[in-house]
Amino acid sequence: MVGDGASLYTIEGLAAGLLMIATAAIVLQSISVYTPGDTHIDDMLLEQLGADALAVLDLPVEPDGRTQLEVLLHNGDDGSAFHEAFYPLLRMRSFAPDDPVQYAASISFRDGDEGVVVVPYTSAASHTGAAPYTGRDPAIRVSRWVHLQAWHGLPPPIPNRDQMALLEVILWRG
Incomplete structure (x- = not known):
């Protein structure tokens, strides 16, 4: 049987992944490329x-x-x-x-x-x-x-x- 520690690591990993995706989306949307x-x-x-x-x-x-x-x-x-x-x-x-x-x-x-x-x-x-x-x-x-x-x-x-x-x-x- 899997203990509570493994569940917490899984939730922590998912939260960190979502946080990195959200950060990348915000950064990419705020960059404006100036074209001619x-x-x-x-x-x-x-x-x-x-x-x-x-x-x-x-x-x-x-x-x-x-x-x-x-x-x-x-x-x-x-x-x-x-x-x-x-x-x-x-x-x-x-x-x-x-x-x-x-x-x-x-x-x-x-x-x-x-x-x-x-x-x-x-x-x-x-x-x-x-x-x-x-x-x-x-x-x-x-x-x-x-x-x-x-x-x-x-x-x-x-x-x-x-x-x-x-x-x-x-x-x-x-």
Whole structure:
């Protein structure tokens, strides 16, 4: 007759086996393999980063006040003040201090008979020393509508009148 010791060893062996199988299943399910087909994840992160940076600039400085984007555009900024405000927001991450995010911004507005006119606002070459976007690198576009009042200081061809303008920023890693 088999004693109680053998039964305990059998139960202990089965429990240890189940524990090892469960551990292996958890470890294998938690490992994620990054393949070249998953590059859309980087694009989504870059898009969220750019959208968040523009959203921060589009918050009113004081209650019922103007946003920082409106202030920059109304002061006739040539893109340098926009870079001083926007670029640090892109770089404000603790996990990737050397992330080579570059951007180029443009302002689009409707001009009567001519339809939509796009005016370059800033380029990456003027601020980061990099070549402008060529269209070959994967890039994303984030945008924000800004209300321009008749007394804004932007140079022509942007007419001095009340209007809504679309500030578009193309972001890419390069």
